[in-house]
Amino acid sequence: MVVEEIVEEIADKPQDVAVVEDAPKILTLEILKIIKDAQQQHGLRHGDFQRYRGYCSRRIRRLRKVLHVTQGDKRHFKKKEITEIMVKDEKFLYVPLMMTERCWSHAMQLRQEANTEPRKKFHHISRLRKATSYCLQLQKLCELPNCDARTKLEAQAYVAWIHGSLHFELQMWIPAMENLKKAQMVYEKLAEALPEEDSHLYTQRVDELAPSLRFCAYNIGDESAIDDLLKMRSQGHGDLMANLDTLMVQTREKQSGELSTVEWRGRSVTVRPERARIFLLSVRDNDQALKNAADIPARIEVLETLLMDCKDAIAAVKDEMKQDPATKNRVGPTETLHPLQYLLTYLLHIRLTQTVQRNLLLVEQANSENGAEARSKNHLQDLTRLYEIILQNLQEMQTLPGLEEDAVYQKEVEAKITAFKAFRCFYIAQILVGLRRWREGMALYQRSEQYVREALKTPVDFKPQLEKLKKDIEGCKFSAHAYSVLEGEETQGESPQKGPRSRKPLAERLGEYREDPSLTNKTPNVYRLPPDMKPIPCKPLFFDLALNWAEFPSLDDKIEGASKKGQTNAGLTGFVKGFLGWGGSKS
Secondary structure (H helix, E strand, C coil), X not given: CHHHHHHHHHHCCCCXXXXXXXXXXXXXXXXXXXXXXXXXXXXXXHCCHHHHHHHHHHHHHHHHHHHCCCCCCCCCCCXXXXXXXXXXXXXXXXXXXXXXXXXXXXHHHHHHHXXXXXXXXXXXXXXXXXXXXXXXXXXXXXXXXXECHHHHHHHHHHHHHHHHHHHHHCCCHHHHHHHHHHHHHHHHHXXXXXXXXXXXXXXXXXHHHHHHHHHHHHHHCCCCHHHHHHHHHHHCCCHHHHHHHHHHHHHHHHHCCCCCEEEECCEEEECCCHHHHHHHHHHHCXXXXXXXXXXXXXXXXXXXXXXXXXXXXXXXXXXXXXXCHHHCCCCCCHHHCCHHHHHHHHHHHHHHHHHXXXXXXXXXXXXXXXXXXXXXXXXXXXXXXXXXXXXXXXXHHHCCCCCCXXXXXXXXXXXXXXXXXXXXXXXXXXXXXXXXXXXHHHHHHHHHHHHHHHHHCCCCCCHHHHHHHHHHHHHHHHHHHHHHHHHHHHXXXXXXXXXXXXXXXXXXXXXXXXXXXXXXXXXXCCCCCCCCCCCCCCCCHHHCHHHHHCCCCCCHHHHHHHHHHHHHHCXXXXXXXXXXXXXXXXX
């Protein structure tokens, strides 16, 4: 085969070859590497095709100016094509390559805008046709003798990919599959022939082409290809997911004509809105997609995509109801509901059911990331919040229009509510036990155990989880009771009166042993600051050091003079006081 011969020529080509001065220059154009680097650096990492198209236009202008093949001046235009005679450098090959990329990026931009403006779909197809014409010019130039074998192979694969993309958009499945298969085969051969540091780009391109090939195979008549598409959608990463979402929507649009009625709870109804039919088809394939998911985050992503589609389907049914006056003021049992109201109730039930399933997966993911021994307060609060949301969803399911009088349905939902109340009470009790509030925790453990017994009386889907919860409650309840008894004994030894436990600091109870977890936190109770107030002398003795060495003057003369004067003045007065009897004795 020609491709294999060229690949063998690349692999067997010696690395060090003496260059002859008179020999023509060998041109090498690594097309895939060039366009991948340009796309990643100029907008396509974020899906901005308009930015990449502007970059291609500027690059073409610079190349033509450097190569002196400008197409006229500012006033006049004169078309100049890159001919085979001009090609003496790789830069000449860049011009048709960038022109192809500019048309392709413009087509992808129009493809995004065609979701809201259908007329742009025709412009999108015309840009792809223009890209095929430019890439054919590139292939013609790359077939020159002075281009090496790798350049020729890359040009063939690039042309096949552009043609396959055009046929894919035109829904010409057989030529699209032939071209894409040719491009995939060439890229596989190049990945085998090139060293490891260069082969990963070609392997990645092979993986990118796989979803389109399987979709073409399915449209041609291969029914087994749909399972491969679902599997790739659940396990896809990066660019594969973006392509597969569009492919799956197109598949469901083709199959939507087969689904005209839906049956639920003993009643059939016709599904008129197109978006509702597409969504119900995706619900039918949802179980298989969840089985094919690699891990819990992949399953959560599948459910979130389904919920977004459900939101669009509900909006479509509501729009249909606004246009039908017969749907107004029709409230009652399921049998009396208008078909559109019944369909809306069914879609709301699916949305709430899938939301509950998504939240249960979040609970499972949180429990797998944090084991039972490593659960923190924030983790327990997150679990409690998730179960609270689940209970709100179940309560909304009880109030769906037309199902208020359905006894069997209400009994099923009530059993689920009782079961999830048990989980919520269990995690709230664990939060309270972590705060050392033993009485409240014990009460909630008992309430959770009561809910578990009530839930096990009715047939529920998650009996193993309830049995495990029952065992966990029993162990946690005994543990909380033991801790409460220990703290009660400590309190009794310190104070015979009932009341809060003593908060003595560590410095005041060094002679007794007690396990105090507060000593290991950020504010340990070691010493009282500020210390308690104590009475002290106003002028302590050790402050009057100079008093022992001070020599005071003698005051004897003054004391003797004062005593004599007192005796003289007190003679008659003392006599009178003694005579009247009210003077008293000073002794």
